[in-house]
Amino acid sequence: MIKSLIRARLPPIPNIRFSSLASGYAGPQISTRPTRVLPSRRNISNDEMTGKKRKIKDISSNGKPAQIPAAYDFRSDTVTTPTPSMIQSILSIQTHGDDVFSEDTTTNNLESFIAELTGKPASCFVMSGTMGNQLSVRSHLLQPPHSILLDSKSHICNYEAGGAAVLSQAQIIPVTSANGKYLTLEEVQANIVDSDDIHYAPTRLICLENSLNGVIMPVEEMKKISAFAKEKGVKIHLDGARLWNVVAAGGGDLKEIVSLFDSVSLCFSKGLGAPMGSIVVGEKDFMSRVRHFRKMVGGATRQIGIATGPARTAVEEVFLGGRLARTHELAKRLEASWAKHGGTLRFPCDTNMVWLDLGSVGGDEADIPKEAKKAGLKWDWERIVVHHQISDEAIEKIEEVFAKLVENGKTRGGAKAQKKRGPSRYARRDLDED
Ligand SMILES: *Cc1c(COP(=O)(O)O)cnc(C)c1O
Numbered sequence: 001m002i003k004s005l006i007r008a009r010l011p012p013i014p015n016i017r018f019s020s021l022a023s024g025y026a027g028p029q030i031s032t033r034p035t036r037v038l039p040s041r042r043n044i045s046n047d048e049m050t051g052k053k054r055k056i057k058d059i060s061s062n063g064k065p066a067q068i069p070a071a072y073d074f075r076s077d078t079v080t081t082p083t084p085s086m087i088q089s090i091l092s093i094q095t096h097g098d099d100v101f102s103e104d105t106t107t108n109n110l111e112s113f114i115a116e117l118t119g120k121p122a123s124c125f126v127m128s129g130t131m132g133n134q135l136s137v138r139s140h141l142l143q144p145p146h147s148i149l150l151d152s153k154s155h156i157c158n159y160e161a162g163g164a165a166v167l168s169q170a171q172i173i174p175v176t177s178a179n180g181k182y183l184t185l186e187e188v189q190a191n192i193v194d195s196d197d198i199h200y201a202p203t204r205l206i207c208l209e210n211s212l213n214g215v216i217m218p219v220e221e222m223k224k225i226s227a228f229a230k231e232k233g234v235k236i237h238l239d240g241a242r243l244w245n246v247v248a249a250g251g252g253d254l255k256e257i258v259s260l261f262d263s264v265s266l267c268f269s270k271g272l273g274a275p276m277g278s279i280v281v282g283e284k285d286f287m288s289r290v291r292h293f294r295k296m297v298g299g300a301t302r303q304i305g306i307a308t309g310p311a312r313t314a315v316e317e318v319f320l321g322g323r324l325a326r327t328h329e330l331a332k333r334l335e336a337s338w339a340k341h342g343g344t345l346r347f348p349c350d351t352n353m354v355w356l357d358l359g360s361v362g363g364d365e366a367d368i369p370k371e372a373k374k375a376g377l378k379w380d381w382e383r384i385v386v387h388h389q390i391s392d393e394a395i396e397k398i399e400e401v402f403a404k405l406v407e408n409g410k411t412r413g414g415a416k417a418q419k420k421r422g423p424s425r426y427a428r429r430d431l432d433e434d
Pocket residue numbers: 127128129130131133155156209211239241242267269278433434
């Protein structure tokens with residue numbers, strides 16, 4: 001059934017021209033280095049081979065005292081490190097099965113747990129958020145030519161190495177939302193390609209993102225766009241890397257939001273703090289295709305319980321355990337501290353991100369990493385991300401850095417002088433977002 005489905009629905013291989021050949025690609029280089037000779041096994045003692053006498057060495061901190069570096073790191077919520085209970089979840093695994101054979105109980109349990117939590121029939125663990133999005137896009141799109149409509153600020157549009165073009169041969173239709181926050185139904189209707197005219201690439205997929213830059217997309221808007229997609233027979237995917245934050249902040253019920261989409265990807269390694277992984281949820285047939293493509297890109301792995309165990313603990317401890325609420329409260333506190341200096345934000349602070357507009361106080365973005373470093377913090381540009389391992393002390397320190405940035409701005413001549421210095425990093429294309 002699965003086999004015939006895939007055979008029937010996969011697009012034929014198109015006639016691709018490799019433009020890189022024309023632009024001077026010299027082909028694979030042959031190494032001239034001598035082949036490394038491996039030491040003979042006979043020189044290694046039996047105890048060493050079995051690990052019997054081997055002491056466990058510290059291979060992470062080079063003997064320095066253990067610490068949580070994320071406590072002072074505002075660059076992203078990806079910097080969180082596994083909690084003791086996440087590590088414990090690995091140690092408590094009784095049977096390590098092979099997930100390529102669907103025999104890893106820890107992984108199977110995580111997948112059914114998330115399917116139940118989100119109200120979808122099937123789910124599939126993937127290595128990263130990018131993999132979750134790209135496999136979803138690939139599995140929804142069948143026969144080129146086709147296009148994907150999405151927000152011009154979205155992750156799939158900007159930060160996935162052009163994957164939709166390479167893996168799915170899709171044309172991207174980036175739409176810039178007039179409200180600066182989220183796409184509306186009217187904008188989707190105005191930009192969708194709904195035509196069989198041979199000049200166009202018809203839109204077969206709409207991708208939304210929630211939260212996007214920490215901003216919540218209202219359930220009402222998602223409902224309208226979802227109903228429209230259904231009416232047009234267009235698939236709809238949600239990049240829900242931080243959907244946990246949306247739900248924790250009161251932006252909607254998890255099951256209700258997920259029910260509006262054909263597929264949703266959710267991330268374990270951002271706000272939830274697991275060491276790695278994301279998950280895709282959707283219908284059973286769709287998930288069979290996701291699994292097939294996951295295998296193709298090398299994302300099907302063996303005793304992956306060592307990752308899916310902590311992922312489950314992360315959902316229970318951080319999301320269901322209510323730890324995201326503090327991150328949102330602290331973000332609000334930073335918004336208020338910034339406002340006291342007369343500072344404004346680039347995006348509303350709905351969840352765990354605070355997007356300072358440095359220009360609003362005459363500050364210079366280039367000061368951020370320097371002043372943050374002096375204060376013992378890691379923070380590199382206008383975006384502040386609060387996560388569950390941020391310490392109260394770090395919050396006090398970043399508030400002191402705010403004062404310093406404002407002071408430096410005043411010395412330079414205030415907001416007017418800043419305008420002349422040109423656009424900030426956010427206005428440029430070379431920023432990277434995680
Ligand atoms: C981080 C992120 C991704 C990609 O996740 P990775 O695990 O870094 O590949 C996708 N979508 C959104 C909205 C993200 O923030």
